[in-house]
Amino acid sequence: MELVLETKNINKHFRKPVDFHVLKDISLGIKKGEFASIMGKSGSGKSTLLYILSTMDTDYTGELFLNNELATGKPPQELSRLRNKHIGFVFQFHYLLSEFSVVENVMLPAKKLAEKSHAEIEHDAMEKLKMLHIEHLAKQRASRISGGEKQRVAIARALINSPSILMGDEPTGNLDSHNSENVFSIFKRLKEEEGLSLLVVTHDEDFANRTDRIIQMEDGRIVS
Amino acid sequence: MTNWKVILNIAKTHLLTKMKSTVTAALGVTFGIGAYITLVSFMTGLNEMLDSLILNQTPHIHLYNEIEPTKEQPVALYEQFKGAFNVVESVKPKQSQRKIHNALPILNYLKKDDKVMGATPQLQANIFYLSGSIELGGNLVGVDIMEEARLYNIRDYIVEGTAEALKNSENGILLGAGLAKKMSLSMGDRVQISTVKGDIFPLKIVGIYQSGIAEIDNIRSFANLKSVQRILGEAQNYVTDINVKLQDMGEAPAMANVLSKQFKIKATDINEANAQFETGSNIRNLITYAVSITLLIVAGFGIYNILNMLIYEKMKDIAILKATGFSGGDVQLIFMSQAMIIGAIGGILGLIIGYGLSVLIDNVAFETEALPTITTYPINYNIGYYVIGISFALLSTFIAGWLPSNKAKRIDPVRIIRGT
Numbered sequence: 001m002e003l004v005l006e007t008k009n010i011n012k013h014f015r016k017p018v019d020f021h022v023l024k025d026i027s028l029g030i031k032k033g034e035f036a037s038i039m040g041k042s043g044s045g046k047s048t049l050l051y052i053l054s055t056m057d058t059d060y061t062g063e064l065f066l067n068n069e070l071a072t073g074k075p076p077q078e079l080s081r082l083r084n085k086h087i088g089f090v091f092q093f094h095y096l097l098s099e100f101s102v103v104e105n106v107m108l109p110a111k112k113l114a115e116k117s118h119a120e121i122e123h124d125a126m127e128k129l130k131m132l133h134i135e136h137l138a139k140q141r142a143s144r145i146s147g148g149e150k151q152r153v154a155i156a157r158a159l160i161n162s163p164s165i166l167m168g169d170e171p172t173g174n175l176d177s178h179n180s181e182n183v184f185s186i187f188k189r190l191k192e193e194e195g196l197s198l199l200v201v202t203h204d205e206d207f208a209n210r211t212d213r214i215i216q217m218e219d220g221r222i223v224s
Numbered sequence: 225m226t227n228w229k230v231i232l233n234i235a236k237t238h239l240l241t242k243m244k245s246t247v248t249a250a251l252g253v254t255f256g257i258g259a260y261i262t263l264v265s266f267m268t269g270l271n272e273m274l275d276s277l278i279l280n281q282t283p284h285i286h287l288y289n290e291i292e293p294t295k296e297q298p299v300a301l302y303e304q305f306k307g308a309f310n311v312v313e314s315v316k317p318k319q320s321q322r323k324i325h326n327a328l329p330i331l332n333y334l335k336k337d338d339k340v341m342g343a344t345p346q347l348q349a350n351i352f353y354l355s356g357s358i359e360l361g362g363n364l365v366g367v368d369i370m371e372e373a374r375l376y377n378i379r380d381y382i383v384e385g386t387a388e389a390l391k392n393s394e395n396g397i398l399l400g401a402g403l404a405k406k407m408s409l410s411m412g413d414r415v416q417i418s419t420v421k422g423d424i425f426p427l428k429i430v431g432i433y434q435s436g437i438a439e440i441d442n443i444r445s446f447a448n449l450k451s452v453q454r455i456l457g458e459a460q461n462y463v464t465d466i467n468v469k470l471q472d473m474g475e476a477p478a479m480a481n482v483l484s485k486q487f488k489i490k491a492t493d494i495n496e497a498n499a500q501f502e503t504g505s506n507i508r509n510l511i512t513y514a515v516s517i518t519l520l521i522v523a524g525f526g527i528y529n530i531l532n533m534l535i536y537e538k539m540k541d542i543a544i545l546k547a548t549g550f551s552g553g554d555v556q557l558i559f560m561s562q563a564m565i566i567g568a569i570g571g572i573l574g575l576i577i578g579y580g581l582s583v584l585i586d587n588v589a590f591e592t593e594a595l596p597t598i599t600t601y602p603i604n605y606n607i608g609y610y611v612i613g614i615s616f617a618l619l620s621t622f623i624a625g626w627l628p629s630n631k632a633k634r635i636d637p638v639r640i641i642r643g644t
Contacts, residue, residue, distance in 0.1 A: 084548065114230075
């Protein structure tokens with residue numbers, strides 16, 4: 001099976017306030033169409049790993065491959081483009097631009113990519129919102145909608161450029177069980193219907209148990 | 225590669241949702257630029273007026289015979305005293321005539337020169353104005369009045385009567401305003417003058433002359449060159465001074481030097497005659513620029529402050545933009561374009577306000593005895609100041625925006641998202 005994401009011997013240190021070895025020899029691969037979750041206690045380094053995988057954090061040693069292409073050591077400008085095109089990201093706290101409308105938030109990464117016309121992007125954005133059953137909110141200001149809705153808008157935004165992989169940093173961590181269930185089923189459907197690869201950091205054991213694969217982390221190492 | 229449409233759209237949304245800070249920042253620039261335009265227009269207008277007050281009346285080169293001792297005393301020519309140490313006491317000025325030798329050929333020569341705008345002959349005579357038993361010392365200047373009007377704007381200083389009236393009357397006089405006041409004379413009256421030799425002539429007052437400089441107005445009057453020659457009993461080629469106006473004032477010193485050698489005559493140029501005046505102008509300009517630059521720097525700090533605050537407020541947005549694929553450069557461009565929009569709008573408003581205030585000042589009445597031609601405050605509407613104003617507005621907002629936006633560029637999204 002083809003790998004979407006692969007790491008080889010990733011090591012990371014936090015140097016302040018004292019030297020701390022957060023990640024130790026992390027080597028893993030995410031297959032195409034795989035729904036993987038990373039679990040572990042607070043401080044086990046799972047979020048740190050996720051930010052390295054998302055190319056936002058470049059302060060590490062080792063190698064990171066995205067679609068079999070080496071991402072390590074690329075200039076920031078190119079990493080931004082890589083992130084824009086291939087990685088969708090969903091945070092624990094929805095993080096929408098509150099001054100923009102819902103549909104504008106969703107359209108923004110596609111406008112940045114600028115591979116499609118404005119009309120096409122708007123059409124795509126509405127499609128994504130429809131798929132997540134929030135098309136009626138399209139013209140609302142992002143600050144005016146509920147938490148569960150915001151998270152769905154964030155997912156729509158993550159999907160707008162048809163990324164190779166969707167990453168989530170505790171995407172359900174701030175939601176009630178009903179909305180958590182909702183987000184999980186959306187992820188599941190994306191994997192099954194669109195063949196999307198997913199990598200989600202979570203604390204929620206129920207959530208993790210229903211994914212294809214659990215990557216268990218402890219003290220900066222992958223234990224299983 | 226850079227997607228300007230998206231960047232400008234984000235910048236626009238930020239500015240519109242933060243309308244209050246945007247307006248405050250733009251107003252800072254507006255007042256800075258507006259004050260600069262007003263100040264510089266007013267100050268340079270004033271400078272120009274004062275300059276022209278002196279310069280309009282002053283010839284670029286003044287040719288005359290100086291009363292001075294000969295540089296070489298006769299003893300130096302005497303062979304037998306050669307090499308000796310000669311002492312000459314009680315040296316007297318050389319016996320010479322005040323008249324310029326060959327004045328008419330010199331005038332013709334000057335008028336044919338391309339660099340010369342005009343050359344006018346003058347005959348300065350010391351006379352007495354007689355008013356009953358009182359004799360007032362003064363001088364009467366014989367001029368070619370139409371040439372004076374063309375070259376030195378003498379019309380501006382004729383407060384009553386006209387230059388033409390003088391030209392058309394055989395024995396007319398343009399009386400100094402101070403003299404007219406002292407002797408209680410007005411237009412149409414006759415004034416008696418007496419030459420140094422004692423001859424008395426009646427002249428008709430066809431105009432009053434007021435230069436704005438009291439010392440001149442109290443002694444000087446003008447008459448036709450021919451009238452004065454007749455009064456003094458001199459021939460038609462008797463001229464004591466030749467005033468030259470050049471196309472380019474900058475050539476005056478060099479040309480004065482040449483003329484002086486060519487005609488063996490004393491030639492002073494305008495810089496020599498008005499050295500201290502230049503200094504005054506320069507210092508006034510210096511003060512104007514110092515104040516203006518201070519105003520603009522203060523406006524720049526205002527923009528810096530507001531953008532800095534905006535960036536702190538938008539920290540999360542910056543992190544999201546970076547996480548979703550906007551590069552540091554894009555983020556910097558977003559904030560830079562905000563700064564530049566503020567600068568451009570504030571700057572243009574500033575130019576308009578500056579222009580408005582200038583027009584206002586231009587229409588405020590300003591009347592003073594000393595300046596007969598001025599009725600309102602002087603303003604200099606030089607387009608150059610407007611160009612400098614808008615350039616400085618853009619430059620200062622660029623610098624003020626550069627520092628905070630550079631910080632935004634370097635913000636690490638991971639740290640913001642993880643909240644550390």
